[in-house]
Amino acid sequence: MTGSAEVVAWQPAVPGLTEVLHARFTDHAYPSHTHDAWTLLLVDDGAVRYDLDRHAHGASRSVVTLLPPGVPHDGRSEFAGGFRKRVLYLETEILGTHRVGRAVDRPEFADDVLRDRVSRLHGALTPHSEDLEAQSRLAFVLERLRQHLDRQVTVPAAVRDSRVADALRELLDARLVDGVDLAAAAARSGVTPTHLVRAFTSRVGLPPHRYLTGRRIDLARRLLLDGMPAAEVATAAGFYDQAHLTRHFRRMLATTPAAYARSARRPAGTAFPRGSAEG
Template structure:
C-alpha cells in the first residue's frame, strides 16, 4: 500500500471559520487531543473511527460529524485504504457553549441536506472572490446544525463546585506558553500531584500534559496559517525549540510544520495543496 499524507490548510477571510483543513491519509492516526473550537468533519473516501467522551463513533456514508470544543477525541482510518476528509474549524460565534452537551451525546448526523451544504461551503471557501457565497452558505450550515442540536438542549444544571480538575485546566490555559510543573500546580491548586492528575484525567478524559500539548499545537497551527516560520512559531507556541514542535506537530497533525506551512496560500491567492474537488452532490442547489 502506498502511504499518503496529503494536506491542504488555510484560513479564509470569513468570520467564524478558524481554519479549513483537507487531508488524505492512509496510515496516520490521531492521538487523543482537544481543540478550543468546533470541528465539523465530512469524509469523502473511506471512513474514520474515533473515541469521544469515552465512547466509540464512526463516519459512515453521508455522515456529518460535529466534535465540540474542549472534549478529547482521537481518530484513525476504519479501513485499510485510509480516508480523505474535509474539516472546518468553527469558533463559538457559530455555535455557543450551550450546544456542547448535545454534540457530545450525538456527534454523527446522518443528514444528506447538511452534508450537501457543508460540501458546498467547502467549495465556496476554496474559490477566490466567492466570499459572499461562503458567508451565505456558512449561515445555512449554522442554521441546520442549531436546528439539529436545539431539541436536545436541557435546562442549565445547578453549578457545582469547580473542583481541582477545573482549577488545573484554568491554570494550564493561563500557563500555556511558559508551562507549569506538576509540583507547582499542586501547590497552586492545593491538591496532591497524583490526585491532581487522576482528577483531571477522570473529569476530561485526557491527561494534563496531553491537554496542554494539544492546545499548543492548535496555537502553532494558527500562527503557521498567519505565515510565520516554524522556528518562530515554536517559541511563540510554547515549545522548547523547532525540533520539539516538529515531533509533536507531526504526531498530532500527520505532517511536519514545514510541510503544513508550505501548503498555506500566499495572501490574496486561493488555497493550494491536495484539495479534494467538490462532488456532484456538493454542487447541487441548496
C-alpha cells in the same frame, strides 16, 4: 502511528471560520487531543473510527460529524486504504458552549440536506473565497446545525419580504466593489442572515452573491471597453485578481476579458467572420 498524508489547509477570510482542512491519510492515527473550535467533518472516502469523551463513534460518507470544542477525541482509519476528509473549524461562539453537551451525546447527523450544504460551502471556500457566497452558505450550514443540536429540524417556510430584499439590493449596488458583510446587512434589517438570503432570492430570482457577481461583470465590461487593462479591471470591479475575474467572465460570456476588450478594436462590420451566426 504516523503514516503518509496529503494535507491542504488555509485560513478563510470568512467570519466564524478559523481554518479549512482537506486531507487524505493512509495509516495515520490521531492521538487523543482537543480543539478550541467546533470541528465540522465530512468523510469523502473510507471511514474513521474515533473515541469522543471515551465513547466510540464512527464517521463515514453517510453522516456529517460535529466534534465540540474542548472535548478529547482521537481518530483512525477503519479500513486499510485510509480515508479522505474535508474539515471546517468553527469559532466556539458561533454555535455556543451551551450546545457542547448535546454534541457529545450525538456528534453524527445522517442528513443529506446538511451534507449538501457543507459540501457547497467547501466549494465556495477556495483560498480566495467569494466572500458573500461563503458567508451565505455558512449561514445555512449553521442554521441546520443549530436545529440538529436543539432537536428542532424543520422545513423552512417560504420567505417573502420585499422590504429587506430591496434594502439588500440597494446595499449591494452601493457597495459593488467593496462587497457586503452578510451578518451586518441582516442585523441592519433586523432579520437573520438566512431570512435575508431567502427574501432576496425570492424577490430577485437569484441569490445575493450571484447578483453581485453579475453586477461586477457588468462593471468590468464597461471598464474593458473604456480601455482599462484587464489586470487593473479585476480589482476595480471588485474581483480578487485577474484569474478571479477571468473565471467568472468565462462563465458569463464564454470568452476572456482580454478577448472581450480586443473585440472593441475591430473595424466596424468585422465582428463576426463571413457566414457565421451572431447567436
